[in-house]
Amino acid sequence: MIDNQFSIVDAKPKQVAELMRLHLIDEADFQLDPVALFGRLLAKTMTNGHDQATIEQNLHQLLATPDVDLADWLESGQPLSDSVFYLVALQLLQFEPSLDFQVDDPLAAITKINLPHRFHQQWTKDDVIDAWYRLIVTRNKNGQNYLDYLTSQGLFTWTYDLPADQKPLWFNGKSVATFDPAKFIREVVYIETDLDTDFDGYADLVKAEIIRPAETNDGLKVPAVFTASPYNQGTNDEWGEKITHNVNQPLTAKKTGRVKSPAEATFSDPRYHQQVNGHATEASQSFSETGSYTLNDYLAVRGYAIVYSAGIGTKDSDGLQTCGSPEQTDSMKAVVEWLHGDRKAFTDRTSGIEINAWWCNGNVAMTGRSYLGTLATAVATTGVAGLKAIVSEAAISSWYDYYREGGLVMAPGGFQGEDADVLAAETFSRTKNPADYRRIKDTNRDYLAKMTAAQDRETGNYNQFWMARNYRIHFDRIKADVMMVHGLNDWNVKPVNVKRLYDAVQGLPVASHLILHQGQHIYINAFRSLDFSEMINLWFANKLWGVDNNADLAIPHVLVQDNARPEIWHVHRNWSTSNKRTYYFSNKVLSTSEVGQSSLDSFNDHHDDVTFKQWCQQPSRWQEAMLADDNNFSLRLLSAPAKDEWLLRGTPQVNLRVAVDADHGMISAQLVDFGKERRLTTSPQLINKGGLPLGYHWKYDDLREFKLAKQPTPFKVISYGHINLQNIKGAGTVNKLKANRFENVRLLLQPVFHHLLPGHQLGLVIFSTDFGMTLRGNENLTYQVDLGHSSLTLPDMSAL
């Protein structure tokens, strides 16, 4: 294991006070000599009991030196040393002799595991306190810092009974879990929007579910962490499957010129039918469980109200599922407005009893991944008051880049045939209330039919529908600080989505952080190698509580997980730089020297029926076949083996001169890291199911980590792009395509941050049908590429 912690802040002047506040040291302890003090600190953190026999028993089970147990050593009169302190520390942090460290050389392990430490010739009392404080904030073998571990063992349950005005307790800039989950208050409210998306003439009510600490009833005002999740009230997976689109059909020639598509349904302003008949301070409706994000669970016991809403078109709310439209954004913004005191909510759908978020300090953050992170981003682009910070994880920043690309229908990886209408149907959970659904069924059917037309799978063009779902247009309105998290291998919500957001916020007066990990479409808050939850704890303390903890300085601006070695995270100052390197396609290799003479090569996009069907069913086999060898359905260009380690960062660009023997066609390209290597596993591996407690007898997460795969692989796709040859001027403009006429095509690939190992070769593969993502017409089309007039520009390819 390698420990990467970015949430530890320098708090030397506060160390003693913070330790005393948590009863980890007493006034009297300062009179002790260093060894006795060490023993006293040890005794104070024992979690199975505090009587003398138990303390002795525990000390008797730990080693102080390779041969002397801790109980005996504390009586031995020996002075404290680096090796004794850190041998004990390793054991307290659950590292194991022989496996993780050698008992006769604990200091080697401390360095190897990258644990915070400070060595001393002679240990003074101050050194003991300082080292102990550091130990308390150091993560253990199971991905928890020692403080959180002690919390999960129940050592701090006494803090549950502290008066509300003494909470939260801060330790090293982060909130301690002092809020009793058994006493959480769970409430349901219905927030009145300014929308009428179900055409009934009345303002849509949107249900929100709130979990808040009992201390709010005693006067404590807390920030709200809000997750907007259209999935939260249930999904209609079978319904979505039924209307999934057939992708086994050919491209066709499109009408040229500016794009025109059928308009989607529009909504009118509503009447507000909820007459206010009274006010309540307690909700009349409650709930037991709601689909929760474990990061929110972690925060809940640390003094945050957690709020979930599924928005319009979901169970117990009004409205329709508009899939990313401004109305959906507004319905989520309404929740923030209510939390900030700027909007009405009611205790139920009919009585007109108003209820305020009186327990909220008015500061709101939004969290969540994928559609959830998308809506956090979308709401941030409204600049709504009260929204102080968003954690935008694997978020869509333009839905065109989710379901389309370069004038092509494009599937999110793994979801061939899905589109905005499919997702709308899947998330329209008003079906879960059968009588409600009976009433809205026809309206929803008609609305969805219009969406199907407006999204325009026929052309794949960028149009009004997609413009309405492009949040980038309003990036300049963002006022919240932004934490971005994205997988460099996320082929579902592709990295271009975060790159565009990252680039935009650099020009805005907001704090921003970017974390790029080696996963696909996943959460990272249960990684062993990274203290993500603690970073958020630190960051939200600053953003939502106003704690002056230097969070934005401690948390890296750009943090990138290494793709070549497990558990390594690199701090960077930016994603891309202005450096570039151009590769030319001479002699079917990638070379930095230009040739400049025409040199044609070609490939054909047709496959025999058996192969075609098999690859449709298992696109991974197509991918394997295409990269394994030269073949007639793609062009493969390889660089010379890299002599050094290289870092590729930014957006690669392919410049092609290409022709096809038809009036329609598409070009795809993949950038590949070729080299037989044990690479990181595709998904993080389960280390401990349910092994990460988020509080004391509260929720649990599954501890995970990427490891090196057992078997080497010959290559790995690191980026790709696709373009319709009728959209070479842009996704919203259609050019005529003449058979066999060469066109110059500029194709931007997905942005990368890739560590290329020595001996590996960069490869660029040019082809047409992408079995995993594009339409699959299996047409007999031949593409010609003029290698002499084509090139690949790689951004910032710098030696490591």
Next chain:
Amino acid sequence: MIDNQFSIVDAKPKQVAELMRLHLIDEADFQLDPVALFGRLLAKTMTNGHDQATIEQNLHQLLATPDVDLADWLESGQPLSDSVFYLVALQLLQFEPSLDFQVDDPLAAITKINLPHRFHQQWTKDDVIDAWYRLIVTRNKNGQNYLDYLTSQGLFTWTYDLPADQKPLWFNGKSVATFDPAKFIREVVYIETDLDTDFDGYADLVKAEIIRPAETNDGLKVPAVFTASPYNQGTNDEWGEKITHNVNQPLTAKKTGRVKSPAEATFSDPRYHQQVNGHATEASQSFSETGSYTLNDYLAVRGYAIVYSAGIGTKDSDGLQTCGSPEQTDSMKAVVEWLHGDRKAFTDRTSGIEINAWWCNGNVAMTGRSYLGTLATAVATTGVAGLKAIVSEAAISSWYDYYREGGLVMAPGGFQGEDADVLAAETFSRTKNPADYRRIKDTNRDYLAKMTAAQDRETGNYNQFWMARNYRIHFDRIKADVMMVHGLNDWNVKPVNVKRLYDAVQGLPVASHLILHQGQHIYINAFRSLDFSEMINLWFANKLWGVDNNADLAIPHVLVQDNARPEIWHVHRNWSTSNKRTYYFSNKVLSTSEVGQSSLDSFNDHHDDVTFKQWCQQPSRWQEAMLADDNNFSLRLLSAPAKDEWLLRGTPQVNLRVAVDADHGMISAQLVDFGKERRLTTSPQLINKGGLPLGYHWKYDDLREFKLAKQPTPFKVISYGHINLQNIKGAGTVNKLKANRFENVRLLLQPVFHHLLPGHQLGLVIFSTDFGMTLRGNENLTYQVDLGHSSLTLPDMSAL
């Protein structure tokens, strides 16, 4: 979904009282007409709120007829009908229109899903109450009965505050979750055994962890559910891997005659060093979490103390890991004795403060799967007082049948090279206390070395070591009632283990139940199709609380999951009968007509290096290759396609006349169901991660179910057996083997309970090396089988 419930008992006379006790009906409600009563009952089970607006809102979301919502219908003056009641019932049980039922024909779904029901021409008040009571105990789409669902929504948290002497509350013979998990008391005690397995001269102390309801402090005495798990305090997986034995080596000729192996270490009687210095009623040591069995979690909130102990040779206990020896059994029996008041325990390892299980009513059950169920079985064979019932899941009944077979070293499926010593090393968690391990390291090393010799991998014979670990010898001492659960596809702990236990207890004066499922080595308490947890709730109410609920009549004696269709469970009176059918091997087919003339066929056990290595790495590929086609390394005999459905139940026997061209050799056989078919998935599929709450804000399980696999498979192995040709008289006797001399071999295969579909063929495959389980010497041995003098006897092959 198909619902199978065996925990519902007839409780007609108690219905009203039980409903009133749970506040699901009031005295005043009896004055209402049937429709108003129905409305009242509905309102009482609402879990999101009980104010009129919320009740109306909820009723407004449910359909009473295809077109009228429940709120409107209740006001309509229409009489209650079957279709209204059961349409509402389906919705309350979370079934979904279109997907699970049609709104215009709810009664068809009720029958198809197999939900408890009773139809009426005219619904009286009594009918409403009766139907409502049935609904309360009916399981919903998410594998919970409605009562447990309402519990998980918090409807019964008011019962937490009932006086201790009013608990448990019984509903339909089962305990309601009336015990607040937030108030559980967690204690650690150290039980003094009569053993000294670590050779220090003193009695081994064994740690036990206890979770008991707070009500025990107010005078309630509860039964204890004890799980004996050597894994519970951590495992040394890497250590086990290191000493895993190499299986790529040949059999060798063994010394003939009675078996003699090196003796294992023996233990002496201990001194009792724990002087009693006082008595405590409260433990001084506690804990936060321990590896728990979700069935125990389910029971914990229903009024049981849950006890875990890892026994000797584990973290915080004394002793060594003896892997199934009588000493290990005794260390677990000691826990039962303490719970029953027959043995001392202390609050810690040194102070001598004694503590009794004063909160226990003296009745104990043991639960757990695999090693855990094994120890439950083992402790039951001691006849220890207080042990009233065991749930023996996937339990070993003789360790020889776990690591050996027929004079051969035999791996549990998936664990090639494991043996008793490996498992002992893996579970010896005293390593987790580094100083303790430092002190015991050498002793343990010497002990393990003796175990390695005594288990005798050189011969694979049955010897003293294995006899000591054969619990069958003492089956006649069992006094506890026995619930057996085993997977018919469990190739880890093979079905012979449960068959032997089942057969034995039929002759004992104890109640017994057998559940055979289609899984491998798994738990079944989170299946959607079976109410296993509720069955245990019913059974333990009877066994441990003495509730007269007819549990042993309600729960089937033999319950078998169908292997051909999902979610079907059959009730049977026994496993096997005395019926038999013999197949002869004429002309290389399985035929019921005898031939009687010699007819030789042969196979050779050697493979080229590449194939051999590949199959060693992936035994599944060997399995595929062997069954896919005729080949020269096995003999394959097929029956004619079955004309009807057949049920095979019991132990198949192969009678072979066989010779090998060496002085050593082994024969394996597999019984195979041939027929292209979509079979059940190998593992139950996840339906809902964490979607099965076990109480209110308590633990959660992952809801699972076997489904039909998407793709058909050509065959499925249903049984097998292996024998060393030097052990044809028994595993404990070695005969000389002469090259090329024919021997008559009787080979018992694993017992089956298999549903063979029409058109399928039974196949018997004869071979030698089993890449998944036997040694793999890759020797050039040729085996000859005299087909004319060989046969297969199938037990009780009856038409369905």
